[in-house]
């Protein structure tokens with residue numbers, strides 16, 4: 521857990537600083553927080569796998585916390601940039617050093633000694649931002665401007681995107697099947713292709729635990745349909761995960777995967793399926809000789 525916390529804090533800090541620096545040059549609205557959340561979520565997911573965290577709630581809360589910390593750190597960096605900017609202006613206007621802090625607090629509408637962050641956020645919301653696609657970020661009069669409540673909504677949406685991805689991805693990773701007796705994550709033990717037309721039949725065969733029927737569906741190496749079997753690679757008593765999916769090509773030359781069936785079968789239920797689908801000599805086949813454990 522300490523390792524997961526360290527990974528989370530480090531990636532939250534690195535991403536907050538990176539996006540703060542990026543914002544100085546260019547900041548694609550809504551796309552930046554999307555990638556920010558995605559990257560944080562991916563890093564945390566690998567942390568969850570590495571730390572063998574199997575509690576989706578713990579993984580999700582850790583992600584949520586890291587997402588919030590990362591975004592708050594980013595807002596604070598922006599606050600400090602605003603503070604430096606105003607202090608520079610006060611200096612240029614000849615305000616004496618001893619009075620600059622007081623002048624700045626007055627601008628924020630806070631008493632001396634109070635925490636400035638909220639005052640700065642309020643002030644920055646009043647000023648708002650201009651969303652532009654003009655080169656170099658130079659705003660045009662026709663560009664969309666948001667300020668006040670709109671600015672708070674904008675920040676809230678960004679926070680939601682970042683914290684949402686940062687929470688959901690590791691929570692999903694923690695749900696991955698795990699062999700408690702061997703203390704290791706499940707691995708894919710076999711992947712078989714089948715034609716898309718036979719997918720409904722394969723699904724029914726899994727439902728009926730009909731091993732010969734399922735084997736009969738595997739007729740080609742056509743990759744439109746994929747039946748994958750997951751299990752523990754270190755033992756031969758863990759449950760077996762049966763996953764059936766359809767793969768289609770999208771417009772962007774990518775593959776879209778749609779899960780049609782995903783089920784954990786007990787070892788007893790899975791044995792006829794393993795026997796008929798795995799090639800002879802496969803270590804997970806029920807008739808394979810028991811090899812000494814690694």
Ligand SMILES: [Zn+2]
Pocket residue numbers: 699700701702703752753754755756758
């Ligand atoms: Zn095992």
